[in-house]
Amino acid sequence: AYVAGIWLASLKIAEHMAERVGDLAFAKDCRVRFNRGRSAFEEKLWNGRYYRLYDDPEGGRTSEVCLANQLMGEWCTRIVGLGDIFPTEHVASALNAVEALNFEATQFGIVNGCLPDGMRDTSGKTHSSEIFVGESICVAMTMIYAGRMETGLEIVRRIYESIALRHRTPWNQYCLISAEDGGPVWGSDYYSDLAIWALPMALKDETIQTFSSAGGLIDRILQAGGKT
Numbered sequence: 001a002y003v004a005g006i007w008l009a010s011l012k013i014a015e016h017m018a019e020r021v022g023d024l025a026f027a028k029d030c031r032v033r034f035n036r037g038r039s040a041f042e043e044k045l046w047n048g049r050y051y052r053l054y055d056d057p058e059g060g061r062t063s064e065v066c067l068a069n070q071l072m073g074e075w076c077t078r079i080v081g082l083g084d085i086f087p088t089e090h091v092a093s094a095l096n097a098v099e100a101l102n103f104e105a106t107q108f109g110i111v112n113g114c115l116p117d118g119m120r121d122t123s124g125k126t127h128s129s130e131i132f133v134g135e136s137i138c139v140a141m142t143m144i145y146a147g148r149m150e151t152g153l154e155i156v157r158r159i160y161e162s163i164a165l166r167h168r169t170p171w172n173q174y175c176l177i178s179a180e181d182g183g184p185v186w187g188s189d190y191y192s193d194l195a196i197w198a199l200p201m202a203l204k205d206e207t208i209q210t211f212s213s214a215g216g217l218i219d220r221i222l223q224a225g226g227k228t
Helices: 003-022 026-043 072-078 088-102 132-146 147-166 189-205 217-227
Strands: 051-054 063-066 184-186
Touching: 003 026, 003 072, 026 051, 063 217, 072 132, 088 132, 132 147, 132 189
Parallel strands: none
Antiparallel strands: 051 063
16 A cells, blocks of 8 residues: 555656646656556555555455555645545545554554554564654654644654653664654664654645745745854
């Protein structure tokens, strides 16, 4: 769900870019691939409550794990102003499931993968019993863009308190922290944690175009820095 969602978002963004530069043939190709991909995504991954982790018919394997960041594609298109890529009712249902399962499974952020009964997935195959810091921040922003401000902010608060206050590692942030105590697990000085810098954009419900335009927050910060 995570990888395929990003791919769908990439196709939608590429279509928009192609239209802007007048490459209508490539825009059409992206649109056709997006529509086919989204249909397959819904058919293979939607389980009636959320998008399952994966469906592998050739390998005879299907995972009903509820991935915290299963809607990563939504975040990718929201921040560039292209709206939703999945049905509104499915997004709402999936976020309800993530809140009920992944969010409730820890006090230190949000668990990456949970089973349908709310237990952590301890298979060890996808680090799913831990907390992905960067990914979880993206989950928080997806929640905020969807109007779930309280849950989104609570996810970030839990994570940052675990990193900066409980374990005092703000200058060496890890990819994975423990769902048991919020302590470092793996991935020293991990770059995806920089996703937190997009949080103010989500809080203001802005796209990256507005956020980085003249007079926007980034511009004001740069101007303030130039005066000091």
